[in-house]
Amino acid sequence: MDAVAGTAGYRGPAEVRARAPGKIILAGEHAVVHGSAAVAAAIDLYTRSSLLLRPTGEGGGADSGAVELYLRDSGLTFSWPCSRLRGALGEEISANPGVPAPCSPDQLATIARLLEDQEIPEAKIWLSAGLSAFLFLYTSILGCRPGKAVVTSDLPMGAGLGSSAAFCVSMSGALLTAAGAVSVGAHTGAEGWEVLEKGDLELVNQWAFQGEKIIHGKPSGIDNSVSTFGKMIKFKKGELTNLESRNPVKMLITDTRIGRNTKALVAGVSERASRHPDAMASVFHAVNSISEELSSIVELAAEDEIAITSKEDKLAELMEMNQGLLQCMGVSHSSIETVLRTTLKYSLVSKLTGAGGGGCVLTLIPTLSANIVLEKVTTELESHGYRCFKVEVGGRGLQICPLLLVKDRGRPDDPKARPKASGEVTVANNVQDLPSAPLGKEENMESLSDANKHDANEDVKEEVEASDEYDTGIGRLGHGSDAFGSDDETDLPFAPLGTEENMESLSDANKHDANNEDVKEEDGTSQN
Structure with a gap:
């Protein structure tokens, strides 16, 4: 074509x-x-x-x-x-x-x-x-x-x-x-x-x-x-399942700006599992239950404010439990704990996202939460030198x-x-x-420097030189950080699916069988 x-x-x-x-x-x-x-x-x-x-x-x-x-x-x-x-x-x-x-x-x-x-x-x-x-x-x-x-x-x-x-x-x-x-x-x-x-x-x-x-x-x-x-996915042992969020989910992402050694964090969890196999097996089993229940909850349709509040309360509880289990794994950090304490003052629940040891923290924003609460918690978090982003999840x-x-x-x-x-x-x-x-x-061209102005058409001047030899430029579409470089592709950390020469693209959401031995042996991360 x-x-x-x-x-x-x-x-x-x-x-x-x-x-x-x-x-x-x-x-x-x-x-x-x-x-x-x-x-x-x-x-x-x-x-x-x-x-x-x-x-x-x-x-x-x-x-x-x-x-x-x-x-x-x-x-x-x-x-x-x-x-x-x-x-x-x-x-x-x-x-x-x-x-x-x-x-x-x-x-x-x-x-x-x-x-x-x-x-x-x-x-x-x-x-x-x-x-x-x-x-x-x-x-x-x-x-x-x-x-x-x-x-x-x-x-x-x-x-x-x-x-x-x-x-x-x-x-x-x-x-x-x-x-x-x-x-x-x-x-x-x-x-x-x-x-x-x-x-x-x-x-x-x-x-x-x-x-x-x-x-x-x-x-x-x-x-x-x-x-x-886009949207949401559940991932387990190499298989992807698409999830459909039936109601908007909003989060405050706090970037602590603290760098972390993802490979060392992953290795630390594995070492702890080797030292305490039964206890850590129970931790991993509990995390699995949380992920499965969370997947079910996000796909439920809430028709009124009472149902939405109930749904969000359950999500908050699961996030809180997941954070506690991540602390059991030893991947939290003082900066993460600062975010947790700060958001808890405003009755908001948070958990780390990714490898931990710094990085980013998620805070669930209830649908009925007052804007003034979000403004206050954001101001307090930014006073610690952190960056905050209000986002909608699953788009x-x-x-x-x-x-x-x-x-x-x-x-x-x-x-x-x-x-x-x-x-x-x-x-x-x-x-x-x-x-x-x-x-x-x-x-x-005008810069859409506000991180909330994601619509590429807003505030963009429509100008074309009228001459026969017009000059075509590319206008600013946003403003933020460099688009690539040291970001960790799997700060989850998600496990790689076998050796590189046998790696299959995860393009088919229903065809993703992983080699479990490789999953256990690889560190599950990419270089930062």
């Missing part, structure tokens, strides 16, 4: 935007490595990738132009001339977007050499893994087509909220849409964001998983699955907003104009045809 940039005759420029959510762990951290169930959910904090493809076929040949990546939140730009990419990768550049394939060792070594061309600040050297994933995904899906990708994120990095997975999912979604490998209509709804069909989401998820493997080595695939498909996964601008080279009724293929996105010759338009000179 020819969606955005799938034909040689298309003269662009074309822009595609994608956004993918982060994730939290509601129950089951650490115990999942020992066979218990765990529950993960998408949150409405997003990483956004905007892809602007340069015109082709107008001088300079196939090798003209460059592939650029602009990390808006850190102000860093990386650029590789197409001629350099083609010369370095050679036959390894074989764009085949419909067939996700892992990055070969030779390919990864070549990409590492390409990174040497860039001036990466020493303080940001951890960006290398994310840059490698970007180059792999871009060249594997689009080949050497010149273009510029702009990335921004609401997600704090390295906090266990799945920032690297959200980057890989949003980037894969934008690239596959641009390649015409996924089907996107004109747009749906006033916002202009569209959710892909399941088969297309499967394809995005498989590519994102390959990117995660470059960043983390042996990811579980959970983070990218949640980011792609949508990847969403796409395709935008096209085709330079009008003749009369509107020109019979030579390229026809629109079935299922193709609308080709707009003026800004009124666009669902939203972050178009115009970059310096004129």
Whole structure:
């Protein structure tokens, strides 16, 4: 299909935007490595990738132009001339977007050499893994087509909220849409964001998983699955079960900004289980029961305030019990305990999410809770130097907003104009045809710096230069932290599903059998 940039005759420029959510762990951290169930959910904090493809076929040949990546939140730009990419990768550049394939060792070594061309600040050297994933995904899906990708994120990095997975999912979604490998209509709804069909989401998820493997080595695939498909999932011994939350669930996420050694924490739990096998087996069994009961509760529909309050009370009790069991495992931290004490003063229940030892803490926000209570607890938590994010849990996964601008080279009724293929996105010759338009000179775009302004259309100026040689820029879609780098893909920690060469993408929610011995032996985490 020819969606955005799938034909040689298309003269662009074309822009595609994608956004993918982060994730939290509601129950089951650490115990999942020992066979218990765990529950993960998408949150409405997003990483956004905007892809602007340069015109082709107008001088300079196939090798003209460059592939650029602009990390808006850190102000860093990386650029590789197409001629350099083609010369370095050679036959390894074989764009085949419909067939996700892992990055070969030779390919990864070549990409590492390409990174040497860039001036990466020493303080940001951890960006290398994310840059490698970007180059792999871009060249594997689009080949050497010149273009510029702009990335921004609401997600704090390295906090266990799945920032690297959200980057890989949003980037894969934008690239596959641009390649015409996924089907996107004109747009749906006033916002202009569209959710892909399941088969297309499967394809995005498989590519994102390959990117995660470059960043983390042996990811579980959970983070990218949640980011792609959204909502909630239950995970147990390699099998995924989709959950549907029948009522909105709101949480306050507190980022303690305390770094942690996830591998050491996982190892510590395993050592404690070795020293006290019977006691820890009971702990893991209790966690499994909590995850199973929580899964059942979130799928119950509450029709009135009394039922909603009862449902939330049960969730709060389960969170409280889960936190107590995590303390039994030895993975709490003084910063986490500070958050627990602070929120308890306001009759709010909290638990750590992820590996513990710092990181993030979840606080359930009751539906009938007064806004003033949330304001007070947030102010007090921030006085300790923590960051707070109010989120809704279990929302949508990847969403796409395709935008096209085709330079009008003749009369509107020109019979030579390229026809629109079935299922193709609308080709707009003026800004009124666009669902939203972050178009115009970059310096004129407004930043959606408020983490709560996730609608990419709000407060975005619609501007297009009227001249025949207009300049198309990519507007700011949000503001937060760098979109990838040291975030732990499985801060749950979820267990990896076997050795890397046998790793299967978790794209089919019903086909995820894990090797239990590998689950027990691996640390269940990725490098931060």
